[in-house]
Amino acid sequence: MMDPRxxxxxxxxPPVVVALAVVVIAxxxxxxxxxxxxxxxxxxxxxxxxxxxxxxxxxxxxxxMWENRSFPLRQVxxxxxxxxxxxxxxxxxxxxxxxxxxxxxxxxxxxxxxxxFIFFGAATxxxxxxxxxxxxxxxxxxxxxxxxxxxxxFTYLTQRGLTRAxxxxxxxxxxxxLAIQPVFGLVATRGFGWxxxxxxxxxxxxxxxxxxxxxxxxxxxxxxxxLRQR
Numbered sequence: 001m002m003d004p005r006x007x008x009x010x011x012x013x014p015p016v017v018v019a020l021a022v023v024v025i026a027x028x029x030x031x032x033x034x035x036x037x038x039x040x041x042x043x044x045x046x047x048x049x050x051x052x053x054x055x056x057x058x059x060x061x062x063x064x065m066w067e068n069r070s071f072p073l074r075q076v077x078x079x080x081x082x083x084x085x086x087x088x089x090x091x092x093x094x095x096x097x098x099x100x101x102x103x104x105x106x107x108x109x110x111x112x113x114x115x116x117f118i119f120f121g122a123a124t125x126x127x128x129x130x131x132x133x134x135x136x137x138x139x140x141x142x143x144x145x146x147x148x149x150x151x152x153x154f155t156y157l158t159q160r161g162l163t164r165a166x167x168x169x170x171x172x173x174x175x176x177x178l179a180i181q182p183v184f185g186l187v188a189t190r191g192f193g194w195x196x197x198x199x200x201x202x203x204x205x206x207x208x209x210x211x212x213x214x215x216x217x218x219x220x221x222x223x224x225x226x227l228r229q230r
Contacts, residue, residue: 014115028086031047048085057130057131059131059135082141083143098144098151106118109157121149125203126149126207152206152209155205
């Protein structure tokens with residue numbers, strides 16, 4: 001395991017982290033090209049709205065599944081696809097920057113599949129908190145809950161002394177970002193208005209922190225040993 005404190009910010013970015021950011025930007029570029037009429041013809045103008053309808057987290061869809069005790073995979077998978085849908089290029093670009101910066105910071109300790117597990121686990125945890133606490137008409141979309149999960153993992157590493165950051169400042173980062181989210185949302189999700197998704201962001205951060213604890217090298221083995229001793 002490489003100590004993140006000894007990692008140069010100019011090191012090659014982990015391929016898994018780069019892939020996540022590339023998918024975020026590539027999908028947004030596809031929407032932009034369709035809206036501009038460069039590809040797809042007239043139908044392409046509505047690609048973004050169609051994608052949000054089919055792949056974002058929607059409260060009415062969740063309610064139907066819960067009431068009918070039926071959970072089709074095609075609908076459940078929304079908790080994994082919504083982080084790649086955004087309201088504008090600004091929205092997608094900020095998420096990509098967060099993913100690259102924070103993913104690079106935590107990857108030395110959580111490489112490859114572990115960083116993916118934190119990313120998608122945080123997205124799922126954020127979506128569930130959003131659905132449980134909100135009866136929202138607006139769909140949940142955008143990669144912030146997953147990015148906040150990486151912030152949660154980074155906060156845990158900071159508390160363990162594995163980064164140069166001050167632990168208190170790492171926690172304050174989450175609070176600061178949540179505080180400015182309403183203002184940022186008005187700009188980043190242009191055309192969709194402010195979305196009450198701060199619960200998803202907070203849920204993503206908490207889930208990312210919890211997963212960072214569980215996935216820390218040796219943590220599961222230590223837990224099994226403790227359980228056997230009892």
